[in-house]
Amino acid sequence: MQLAVNRTRCAHCGLPVEATGADPVYCCAGCEGAAAIVHAAGLEAWYTRRTATPDRPAPADVDWSAVPVVDQGGTCEARLVIGGLRCGACAWLNEKALADLDGVVSAHVSHASGRALVRWDPSRTDLPSIGERVAALGYRPRADLGADPPDRGLLLRLGVACFAAMNGMMVAAPVYLGWALGMSEPYQVLFRWAALVLATPVALWCAEPFYVGAVASLRRGLLHVDLPVSLAVVVLYAHGVWATFSGHDGYLDSLGMLVALLLAGRVLEQRGRERAAEAVRLLANQGPKNAVRVLPGGIERVSVEDLDLGDRVEVGAGGEIPVDGSVVRGRALVAMALLTGESEPRPVGVGERVVAGAVLEQGHLVIEVEARSGERLLERVGAQVLAAVERPRSPGAADRLPPWFTASTLLIAGGTCFAWRGDSLQALEATVAVLVVACPCALALAEPLATAAGLRAAARRGLLLRDGQALQRLAEVDRVALDKTGTLTGGRLEVVEASDETLALAAAVERASVHPVGRAIVDACVERGLPVRLAADIREEAHVGITGRLDGRWVRVRGAGAGRVEVVGHGEVVLRDRLRPGVGTLVQSLGLPVVLITGDAPEVAERIGREAGVSQVLAGLDPEAKRRFVEAHPRTLFVGDGLNDGPALAAAHVGLAMEEGAATSLVAADGAVLGNGLGPVLAGLRLGRATARSVRVNLVRSVAYNVVAVAAAALGLVDPLVAALLMPLSSGLVLASAAGLEARVARLEGA
Amino acid sequence: MNAVFLLLPLAMALGAIFAGLFLLAVNDGQMDDLDDPAERVLFDD
Numbered sequence: 001m002q003l004a005v006n007r008t009r010c011a012h013c014g015l016p017v018e019a020t021g022a023d024p025v026y027c028c029a030g031c032e033g034a035a036a037i038v039h040a041a042g043l044e045a046w047y048t049r050r051t052a053t054p055d056r057p058a059p060a061d062v063d064w065s066a067v068p069v070v071d072q073g074g075t076c077e078a079r080l081v082i083g084g085l086r087c088g089a090c091a092w093l094n095e096k097a098l099a100d101l102d103g104v105v106s107a108h109v110s111h112a113s114g115r116a117l118v119r120w121d122p123s124r125t126d127l128p129s130i131g132e133r134v135a136a137l138g139y140r141p142r143a144d145l146g147a148d149p150p151d152r153g154l155l156l157r158l159g160v161a162c163f164a165a166m167n168g169m170m171v172a173a174p175v176y177l178g179w180a181l182g183m184s185e186p187y188q189v190l191f192r193w194a195a196l197v198l199a200t201p202v203a204l205w206c207a208e209p210f211y212v213g214a215v216a217s218l219r220r221g222l223l224h225v226d227l228p229v230s231l232a233v234v235v236l237y238a239h240g241v242w243a244t245f246s247g248h249d250g251y252l253d254s255l256g257m258l259v260a261l262l263l264a265g266r267v268l269e270q271r272g273r274e275r276a277a278e279a280v281r282l283l284a285n286q287g288p289k290n291a292v293r294v295l296p297g298g299i300e301r302v303s304v305e306d307l308d309l310g311d312r313v314e315v316g317a318g319g320e321i322p323v324d325g326s327v328v329r330g331r332a333l334v335a336m337a338l339l340t341g342e343s344e345p346r347p348v349g350v351g352e353r354v355v356a357g358a359v360l361e362q363g364h365l366v367i368e369v370e371a372r373s374g375e376r377l378l379e380r381v382g383a384q385v386l387a388a389v390e391r392p393r394s395p396g397a398a399d400r401l402p403p404w405f406t407a408s409t410l411l412i413a414g415g416t417c418f419a420w421r422g423d424s425l426q427a428l429e430a431t432v433a434v435l436v437v438a439c440p441c442a443l444a445l446a447e448p449l450a451t452a453a454g455l456r457a458a459a460r461r462g463l464l465l466r467d468g469q470a471l472q473r474l475a476e477v478d479r480v481a482l483d484k485t486g487t488l489t490g491g492r493l494e495v496v497e498a499s500d501e502t503l504a505l506a507a508a509v510e511r512a513s514v515h516p517v518g519r520a521i522v523d524a525c526v527e528r529g530l531p532v533r534l535a536a537d538i539r540e541e542a543h544v545g546i547t548g549r550l551d552g553r554w555v556r557v558r559g560a561g562a563g564r565v566e567v568v569g570h571g572e573v574v575l576r577d578r579l580r581p582g583v584g585t586l587v588q589s590l591g592l593p594v595v596l597i598t599g600d601a602p603e604v605a606e607r608i609g610r611e612a613g614v615s616q617v618l619a620g621l622d623p624e625a626k627r628r629f630v631e632a633h634p635r636t637l638f639v640g641d642g643l644n645d646g647p648a649l650a651a652a653h654v655g656l657a658m659e660e661g662a663a664t665s666l667v668a669a670d671g672a673v674l675g676n677g678l679g680p681v682l683a684g685l686r687l688g689r690a691t692a693r694s695v696r697v698n699l700v701r702s703v704a705y706n707v708v709a710v711a712a713a714a715l716g717l718v719d720p721l722v723a724a725l726l727m728p729l730s731s732g733l734v735l736a737s738a739a740g741l742e743a744r745v746a747r748l749e750g751a
Numbered sequence: 752m753n754a755v756f757l758l759l760p761l762a763m764a765l766g767a768i769f770a771g772l773f774l775l776a777v778n779d780g781q782m783d784d785l786d787d788p789a790e791r792v793l794f795d796d
Contacts, residue, residue: 088790110784152777159777163770167763187755194759271785 011035013053013138034137041100043093050089064127067143072119075105078127080116082109083140094134101125101133116141154209154270158263161206164198165256169724171195172253176721189247196244199252203237207259209266223406225444229262232439239432251436251720254727261731262444269448269468291322294366304356311369321358324371326351332363362540405703409438409710416714426716433713436723438706442730446698449738454691457742461687462680463656463673470670472695473654474688479633480590480681481648483626483640484598484605487658487678488612489577493517495524502571503528505555508535509548517565518546520575579612582677587613589682597621597629599644627651639673639681641665656681683745690745698734705730 011024012031026032038046070077085091091111098107098116103124109116118130134141171194178188210226210233217224233255240250293302294312304322307313312328315321321334331349335358348354354367356376413434420427451468458465465471482488495503507525510518511534525532535548535555545558545565560566565573587594594614598605602619609617618629626648630636638645638652642665649655649668657669666672673680709726712718718726776782 088787091787092791110787111790113784152782155782156774156777159773160770163766163773167766170762171759190756190759194763197763 011047012038031138037097037133037136038093041097043096043100046089046093049092050087064131064143067127069127071122074121075119076122076127077117077119080118080131080134081114081142082116082134083114083142085109085111085114085139087111090139093137094139097133097137098130101130104130151270154263154267157206157209158260158267161202161256161260161263164202164206165253165260168195168198168253168256171198172720172724175249176724179721192244192247192250195250195252196240199237199240199255202256202259203233206263207233210259210262225440225447228406228409228438228440229258229444232436233259235432235435239428249720251432251723254436254720254724257724257727258439258441261441261728265445265448265452268452271452307369307372309369309372312366313369314364314366315360316364317360317362319360320356321354321360321365321367322356323367323369324353324355324376325367325369326353327365328368329366330364332365333361335359335361405440405706409435409706412438412710412714419714420716429719430714430716433716433718433723434710437709437713437718437726440702440706441727442705442734443699443702445731445734446695446702446737449734450691450694450698450741453694453738453741454687457745458671458680458684458687461683462675462677463671463684463687465671465684467670468691470654471684471688471691473670474637474684475692476635477592477637477654477685477688478635479593479595479637480586481595481597481626481630481633481636481638481652482614482678483638483642483645484596484600484608485577486641487580487639488583488596488608489579493520493575494578495520495573496576497572497574498524499571500528500530502567502573504530504533505550505570506557506565506567506573508533508550509538509546509555509557511535511538517575521565521573577608579608580676580678582679582682583612586678586682590685592685595629597626597638597648599623599626623647637681637685639678640669656684687741687745690741694737694741698737701733701737702730 010026010031012026012035024035026035038044067078067080082094085094088111091109094116095107095109098104098109098118103121105119105121107116107118116134120126120130131141171191174183175188175191175195177183178191207230210230213224213226214230217227236251236255236258240252240255242248243250244252291302291304291307291313292299292315293307294314299314307323313323313325315332317332327348327350329350331347334346334348334354348365353370354365413431416434417427417431420430447468451471454471455465455468458471498506503521503525507522507530510521511532522532533550535550538546538548540546545556547554547556549555556568557565558568560572564575567573593616594612595616595618596605596609596612596614597618599621600619602617605617605619621629623644624647626638626640626645630638630648630652635653637654637656638648639656639658640649641658645657645665646668649657649665649670654671655669656671656673657665659672659674671684705726709718712722
């Protein structure tokens, strides 16, 4: 027996393999092929630059005819979604490997959006070859369906507003200096007109999103922050036009500054939100669109929509099952992760029913179609979940102004106008000043800035939220409900019981298997410091087990009931679901009741619940009961992952889905938890509270500022120069508070 | 001092040209992806 653990990692995908003496070592032919491409293109640098390893290469199963191709006279252009991009180096590798392909004119791969834009010469190459190239490297090319073009409107408006604000200050400074030093009439007129020219595009075009928001909020009968902002902009501009024509000083420099600051907040918020929404959408954009139909004379590739009831389709290892139906031929191991979140593959044989979206891990099946496209379980549940998601949610607390905020501003403006009625010019100036300084610029900035900072911080910690409201709702959560399979337990197994000898023998044959049981056994072997050897002539058969020859003897490992495998003639290995990392921390440091809700049998649920330390275990719940539970507890955060969690995820105050969970659960949820642990959930709860607190603090500051500033304005003490100085001051306070958000959360996590 | 009557419009026109170039750049998609170029610069080819 060997004494040293002779283990190394595949040079391409990082999977643990036995050192064979060869250097480098690859785990499979696919990885060796991928490495050959990398080396042939001279891109070895990728191996040192990458910060994450790719998946093992699998053939691309994409209907390339469905990808929209733009013909640009001589060159073709198409957008692809590339799955499996983990870091900047991955994007770089794909880009270079594509550019190296004969006939490709240009390729741009973005890690941030997970997309590629490829241009090629149709006479020298075609889209399938390009897709195969990507797949051969271990990435998953897909058609880019229904991608929205990026919304550039806000950024364009911000650019123009910044230009106007900066130049507006430049022309305003001489006017203010002129007050002190004296300035002759022609110059005053010049600078006033220059300010008006600069402010016009700001008021008429840049501020449009605020007008739209104000009108929309009025229609819904709500007082949105956009309303007083629009009011201030309109009054400012109208007064500015009047002042310029009649030879008075206006507040036009403040106008540019106000709009530019507010737009900057919006742009930041939009960027954070778009990225998170996009990531969730990409994850959910799954499900097979094509099938291989078996005909008496052979096979043909068809779209799922063209299948009829009674048609037979075939699916090979690695393929996704495209239809709901019964198996008529073949045996296979099928993983239903997309639907149930259960990653453990389950054996399926003739006569059994399978559903679309399941992945065939081993074997080969011929399936008779029993549900038309559009009526598949995947789609039926998806439709229910979407209906639940589209139910309107109440707007976030910070979106709604305290009703008295706007009302009192208007009242004070009216009162000021009345109080100064003896002097019509002074009345106008004072009223305008009140409306201008009362603009809740700081408050309007507070929410987008804090939200953007919060979403960014959450994304860095592995929690992708759909929008800022989800973040704010996280702050209101008073109860956490967790699903069991796939959420509390990661679908990863660990060995609980086995003798060293049994384990070592099992590992020698299971090494060749990609099955979770095999990986758990090999990992356990390494943990115990046992030698991991490699049997010869390994053969793996679905449902039967795996056999191999070690030291001239045959070793046979086969399943022996739930959570057990048997090494024939030696003993058993007992395995169980392992809790996800971070569960204990989540339960202990939350200070909130944590409930385990599951469809599983009570005894299993109780054991897992005890281990995790949750305060309550509710077992045997069907999807409907789960939904009723979260509805009965209106401030519940529900974390789930399966198809059957969809209704509860949509109904919960905040629903979070695990990244590798069912596509439908991702659609229903407010966000996705990336990675293996539940740490991001805890981070999200903390960030939600910190964000809500930041918004609240800024509300108080903003109101305090307004009380003082409005009082001064009503007394006629605010002139354009004072307004120009006050506005950035209050906004600066908000900026500082948003910038401090990250630091506060980091302190909390350290504590 | 009369120079300011010429220089101020000139300066604003110059600024407007740059604002226009920014609009062109945004519409060209140069601002769509602000994350990858930062990583890309580390990979000299």
